[in-house]
Amino acid sequence: MSDQFVQVAVPVPMRQLFTYQVPTEMQHPSIKIGERVAVSFGARKVIAIVMVIDNHCTITSKIKPISQRLNDSFHLSDSLVNYLRLCADYYHHPIGDVLQQALPKLLRQVKKVDLKPPMVWRNEDNLQDAQLKSLTQIQAKAPKQFALYQLIVKHSGVSWAELRTLGYSKAQLNALVAKKLIKEVKHTPLPFSWQIEMLTQENKQVLSTEQALIVATINQSLDLFSCHLVDGVTGSGKTEVYLQAMENVLANSQQVLVIVPEIGLTPQTLLRFEQRFSVPICLHHSNLNDTERLDTWLNAQQGSAAIIIGTRSAIFSPLHKLGMIIVDEEHDSSLKQQDSFRYHGRDIAILRARQLNIPIILGSATPSFESLQNALSGKYQYHQLRQRAGASSKAKIALIDIAKQQMEFGLSGTLKHEIKQTLARGEQALIFLNRRGYAPAINCQECHWLCDCQRCDKPYTFHQKQQLLICHHCGSQKRIPKQCPCCGSVRIAPVGQGTEQLEQRISEIFPDVSVVRIDRDSTRKKGELTKLLQEITAKKHQLLIGTQMLAKGHHFPDVTLVAVLDGDGALFSFDFRASEQMAQLLIQVAGRVDVQVSRVKC
Numbered sequence: 001m002s003d004q005f006v007q008v009a010v011p012v013p014m015r016q017l018f019t020y021q022v023p024t025e026m027q028h029p030s031i032k033i034g035e036r037v038a039v040s041f042g043a044r045k046v047i048a049i050v051m052v053i054d055n056h057c058t059i060t061s062k063i064k065p066i067s068q069r070l071n072d073s074f075h076l077s078d079s080l081v082n083y084l085r086l087c088a089d090y091y092h093h094p095i096g097d098v099l100q101q102a103l104p105k106l107l108r109q110v111k112k113v114d115l116k117p118p119m120v121w122r123n124e125d126n127l128q129d130a131q132l133k134s135l136t137q138i139q140a141k142a143p144k145q146f147a148l149y150q151l152i153v154k155h156s157g158v159s160w161a162e163l164r165t166l167g168y169s170k171a172q173l174n175a176l177v178a179k180k181l182i183k184e185v186k187h188t189p190l191p192f193s194w195q196i197e198m199l200t201q202e203n204k205q206v207l208s209t210e211q212a213l214i215v216a217t218i219n220q221s222l223d224l225f226s227c228h229l230v231d232g233v234t235g236s237g238k239t240e241v242y243l244q245a246m247e248n249v250l251a252n253s254q255q256v257l258v259i260v261p262e263i264g265l266t267p268q269t270l271l272r273f274e275q276r277f278s279v280p281i282c283l284h285h286s287n288l289n290d291t292e293r294l295d296t297w298l299n300a301q302q303g304s305a306a307i308i309i310g311t312r313s314a315i316f317s318p319l320h321k322l323g324m325i326i327v328d329e330e331h332d333s334s335l336k337q338q339d340s341f342r343y344h345g346r347d348i349a350i351l352r353a354r355q356l357n358i359p360i361i362l363g364s365a366t367p368s369f370e371s372l373q374n375a376l377s378g379k380y381q382y383h384q385l386r387q388r389a390g391a392s393s394k395a396k397i398a399l400i401d402i403a404k405q406q407m408e409f410g411l412s413g414t415l416k417h418e419i420k421q422t423l424a425r426g427e428q429a430l431i432f433l434n435r436r437g438y439a440p441a442i443n444c445q446e447c448h449w450l451c452d453c454q455r456c457d458k459p460y461t462f463h464q465k466q467q468l469l470i471c472h473h474c475g476s477q478k479r480i481p482k483q484c485p486c487c488g489s490v491r492i493a494p495v496g497q498g499t500e501q502l503e504q505r506i507s508e509i510f511p512d513v514s515v516v517r518i519d520r521d522s523t524r525k526k527g528e529l530t531k532l533l534q535e536i537t538a539k540k541h542q543l544l545i546g547t548q549m550l551a552k553g554h555h556f557p558d559v560t561l562v563a564v565l566d567g568d569g570a571l572f573s574f575d576f577r578a579s580e581q582m583a584q585l586l587i588q589v590a591g592r593v594d595v596q597v598s599r600v601k602c
Contacts, residue, residue, distance in 0.1 A: 234591020
């Protein structure tokens with residue numbers, strides 16, 4: 001055979017491709033663009049992606065051979081390789097780094113992937129009398145277990161990752177296994193093919209005139225690129241628009257990609273989609289382990305995943321039959337990748353939709369200024385939902401001048417009175433403070449020294465429970481100094497108030513009320529966020545304290561008062577978008593109020 005050379009993208013911060021020779025014994029079967037190969041790069045061996053195949057090379061004496069062809073099915077398609085090239089060119093970033101974004105961690109390693117068949121939970125067939133009796137008892141005494149059993153029966157094959165995201169536990173699974181009602185079996189992925197019984201009509205809502213017009217417009221352009229901005233007030237039914245717009249795409253046996261800004265929105269999004277469609281749904285986010293991420297990647301590549309719900313990096317999923325992309329909360333800053341390959345998930349989602357010639361839907365109650373400008377200039381199709389669904393109305397917003405109030409732990413007298421009245425009516429109140437930790441800084445009471453992170457030049461945040469100072473920008477941690485490094489004083493104290501401190505103070509003011517705090521610190525454990533949200537809906541907690549995790553997309557039917565503490569603090573920021581972001585945050589958090597009589601205090 002003749003000499004053969006390939007140019008490969010290596011995962012290093014260099015902007016060129018590197019040429020390697022393909023040894024004769026490795027030339028069969030034919031090497032393909034997008035294939036993973038192992039190459040020696042300096043003193044290490046790395047996984048590279050073949051980008052160009054050539055039979056000629058002007059310099060041959062110093063060309064290294066590729067070390068190994070992996071000869072597996074984990075290659076990138078031509079379409080995906082071209083898309084990643086576009087992303088690298090658009091952001092002027094090294095192509096090797098960009099290509100790595102499209103591979104799960106296990107496929108970036110040289111060692112062979114130990115691919116075990118994915119396991120799913122299914123119900124036992126032909127239940128005996130004893131099993132039916134157990135099921136009746138579970139329905140009466142353990143509603144959560146019964147709901148889990150019904151979910152498994154409906155979908156006939158649900159992964160542990162989905163069940164964990166929805167808030168179910170291993171204990172509940174084990175209880176059903178012990179009663180021989182469910183079993184764990186190997187899952188054989190099959191290409192997705194639509195069946196009419198996959199659509200559940202029970203909770204399908206009747207669309208308003210505004211919603212119906214949007215769905216009809218989207219359905220007219222399913223085979224063409226079109227960008228639809230759905231600007232709907234909170235609670236106006238944007239999710240129902242997504243669900244009904246997806247029906248025709250799924251009916252054509254095509255795939256749908258749904259991008260959400262935060263992992264916290266994944267459980268409720270997954271629940272809504274599970275209730276409407278009995279199709280294979282896969283998740284893609286950072287709370288999954290490496291094996292679960294590889295399973296999602298394979299389900300996408302093999303066409304067995306009908307819907308993929310994920311955070312920003314899900315846009316790189318190898319979906320060969322993608323028919324629609326949905327970006328929820330398109331304005332959210334969490335859609336931006338801030339390290340390594342820096343990109344905006346919304347922008348490259350539009351880029352992919354344009355490349356594949358498919359529609360993309362951007363949804364938000366507070367669209368970003370650039371999306372609004374694109375919509376008003378005619379680049380996007382602009383749709384508005386001005387009315388909230390059902391009988392709920394917009395929250396009334398009142399501004400409290402704290403200069404004229406007596407304050408206690410950051411709460412004014414007026415606000416405490418409103419909270420007491422709300423609790424007395426048996427309703428819930430949400431206190432929003434976009435500052436996690438116990439205090440945003442610590443300083444010396446003598447010389448006013450402030451403990452700053454040397455990398456970021458930002459104050460360390462004090463976390464009392466962990467007794468640590470943590471930088472919320474780079475993640476570095478350090479112990480609390482016993483003395484001031486400038487003057488030697490031991491008078492070091494926290495400055496300001498965070499959600500951890502607010503929770504402690506609120507419990508002192510309202511000792512007989514159940515208080516729950518939701519932020520990144522209190523929801524680190526897997527399934528904890530879903531569990532807390534379910535407890536809030538069940539009214540186990542009356543006072544809710546949280547950061548912007550609570551402000552996005554959640555539905556709390558019994559919350560009738562929202563208090564925003566230090567609302568104007570967001571204006572004092574180096575970000576030129578500070579005023580825009582503050583307005584978006586206020587509107588979003590006000591949208592958590594969902595009753596006919598509602599108030600927001602700032």
